[in-house]
Amino acid sequence: MAVFTEVSFDEAAAFLHTLNLGQLQSIKGAAGGIENTNYFVDTEQGEYVLTLFERLSFEQLPFYLHLMKHLAQRGIPVPDPQASKNGNILHKLKGKPAAVVNKLRGRSELAPTPAHCAAVGGMLARMHLAGLDYERYQPNLRGLPWWNETVPVVLPHITPAQRSLLESELAYQNHIAADSAYLSLPRGAVHADLFRDNVMFEGDSAHPVLTGFFDFYFAGCDTFLFDIGVCLNDWCVDLAEGTHNAERAEAFMAAYQAVRPLTAQERTLLPAMQRAGALRFWISRLWDFHLPREASVLKPHDPSQFERVLRERVAHPYSLQS
Numbered sequence: 001m002a003v004f005t006e007v008s009f010d011e012a013a014a015f016l017h018t019l020n021l022g023q024l025q026s027i028k029g030a031a032g033g034i035e036n037t038n039y040f041v042d043t044e045q046g047e048y049v050l051t052l053f054e055r056l057s058f059e060q061l062p063f064y065l066h067l068m069k070h071l072a073q074r075g076i077p078v079p080d081p082q083a084s085k086n087g088n089i090l091h092k093l094k095g096k097p098a099a100v101v102n103k104l105r106g107r108s109e110l111a112p113t114p115a116h117c118a119a120v121g122g123m124l125a126r127m128h129l130a131g132l133d134y135e136r137y138q139p140n141l142r143g144l145p146w147w148n149e150t151v152p153v154v155l156p157h158i159t160p161a162q163r164s165l166l167e168s169e170l171a172y173q174n175h176i177a178a179d180s181a182y183l184s185l186p187r188g189a190v191h192a193d194l195f196r197d198n199v200m201f202e203g204d205s206a207h208p209v210l211t212g213f214f215d216f217y218f219a220g221c222d223t224f225l226f227d228i229g230v231c232l233n234d235w236c237v238d239l240a241e242g243t244h245n246a247e248r249a250e251a252f253m254a255a256y257q258a259v260r261p262l263t264a265q266e267r268t269l270l271p272a273m274q275r276a277g278a279l280r281f282w283i284s285r286l287w288d289f290h291l292p293r294e295a296s297v298l299k300p301h302d303p304s305q306f307e308r309v310l311r312e313r314v315a316h317p318y319s320l321q322s
Helices: 009-018 061-073 114-130 144-157 160-177 224-235 246-259 264-290 304-315
Strands: 024-029 037-043 046-052 091-093 096-102 187-190 199-202 209-213 220-223
Touching (some): 009 037, 061 096, 061 114, 114 209, 114 246, 144 264, 160 304, 187 224, 220 224, 224 304
Antiparallel strands (some): 024 037
């Protein structure tokens, strides 16, 4: 989350009034993330998140918003977009696309235990199954075509050693994507950005209760295995070193497979999709770090984290033990 577009108290109050969400009591810009303008807003009716979309268009956004509606109606704990009196969930504020969703209960867990990882793995599998009958389609906009377009842009900003790794891994992922085994992987709507700060919990570390997944604005249609790889690269690694944590990974995968067992092709390609997830976020963080946009509140992420994860995934691939 970030603030690129300033919204005053009065502007927000008038906007929320059109959605019948009650009188605005407070508004605060959110500093996390780097894509959209986000405000936490409290009204007499509850707590919400107001988002103005800085890159996504009016044409692209229905996929994300209706996906959240679809999942919420099937019992997946996700933010529920608030509708206007005529039923629209995509709005306009300050000339930009906007949405308002309910704020989830709980807090993010930035030091997850195996119990947290198991909760995420099981819910991710439920989410994948719940989205199978979602009829809208939109590709993962940060998938392979975007990697191929963006790598040449960031290459001038990195060292020769980094350049060698980035180019070789991109070539590897293009090779994987053309293989028949990859083309047969189960796919559908994926979150594609389900990091620790995009999941909420209540309870204690021994008995966590997952209260929601949020920030679906990188979602798209892709392989379920890519979604799993993205999660393993965040929930089940040491962030400082990028090294694999076997206990957390086994808890995550056991819970996921208890709901949706992996196919033989998925088991084979799991290491490759973990590398794909690391590559995707290394590229995007290099791009955001070296070619940032101006914002009144913005905290770009450190690109080196996913360089470390990618090097670890190449050197020490993780395969399922059972």
